[in-house]
Amino acid sequence: MLTRAFTLLFLTLIAVPAFAQSTPTLTIYTHPSFAADWGPGPAVKDAFEKTCDCQVRYVVLSSGGDILQRLRLEGKSTQADLVLGLDTGTMENSRQTGLLGHHETDLSALDLPINWQDPVFVPYDWGYFAFVYDTEQLPNPPESLDALIAAPDDLKIIIQDPRTSTPGLGLLLWMRHVYGDQASAMWQQLKDKILTTTKSWSDGYYSLFMSGEAPLILSYSTSPAYHMAVDNTDRYQAVAFEEGHYLQVEVAALVQSSDHKELARDFLEFMLTPDFQRHIPLKNVMYPATDLGDELPEVFSHLIQPSEARYFDPKTVTDNRRQWLNEWLDAMTR
Secondary structure (H helix, E strand, C coil), X not given: CHHHHXXXXXXXXXXXXXXXXCCCEEEEEECHHHHCCCCCHHHHHHHHHCCCCCEEEEEECCCHHHHHHHHHHHHHHCCCCEEEEEECCCHHHHHCCCCEECCCCCCCCEXXXXXXXXXXXXXXXXXXXXXXEECCCCCCCCCCHHHXXXXXXXXXXXXECCCCCHHHHHHHHHHHHHHHHHHHHHHHHHHHHEEEEECCHHHHHCCCHHHCCCCXXXXXXXXXXXXXXXXXXXXXXXXXXXXXXXXXXXXXXXXXXXXXXXXXXXXXXXXXXXXXXXCHHHHCCCEECECCHHHCCHHHHHCCCCCCEECCCHHHHHHHXXXXXXXXXXXXXX
16 A cells, blocks of 8 residues: 555656646747836736647847847757747848748738738737927927928937847938938938937937937837826827838747747737737837727827838848948948
8 A cells, every 4th residue: 555655656746747848838039128027028928828738938138139149149959939029120131041930820910001921920010110209398390301300400319229229220211211322411411410329219218318318219109109098198299200201010930940830820820819919009009910999099099190101121121231321320420
């Protein structure tokens, strides 16, 4: 009898870790604004884990560019099953690594300003780059890029570095899309109005703009939604520029070497459901990638509606990025 008891105890002890190991972990490389407590990541993790016999683990890297760099360094030995936080400015470079696989996701639910049929990248949100202004400091902001460039030099703006910041790269592409080969000359005219160029969006927005250091900052057309819904103020608004606004689409992709491809594809499909998308508007402060209908927060009806979606094909960005960055650096240092 005693022998049988010891046998049962032994079998129980070895069964517990075996069971624990049978629950797969889906590892997602992402950036801080998604995985933070105030971001959509925690709610998305809870919602997806209710649909799967799995655990979701976020590996947080500082930006979409760092996600790409980490993936390149690790190659096929990476722990990542998915990457989430790339965008239309970085996705072609990511594709060219050869480390990403086809998603096999039905994209018919997408509701974007552009047609999307990419076999590798699945969008999960989108937005427009815009200048956000403090209505108390600047009641009559410039209403076009032309007007901003021609404004007196005592109007100070905050922008982000296009080498390290997604909005910074967005402004670089926006200027290039509007001015073409004249973009470098336009940067030279604009530079005296730039109070500072920060490494990241958060460095400029929270530390400087919200402290009143400048009345105008490069951000997103959706930024005022957070202030209106969460801070209960309409003090901070985006300016609708006559030339239109540059579009950003944020995406996720399957890592080809993943040991959990089926689970990763399940997550990509889950991204386009209301259980994921409803967390985007006020937690990622972007437009959802699908039509949420009445679930879209009411404050989004008060946002600017750009007259034109400015957009370069991702391959065009990759082919010209280094040259356009060099032109920007040259203009900023003259």
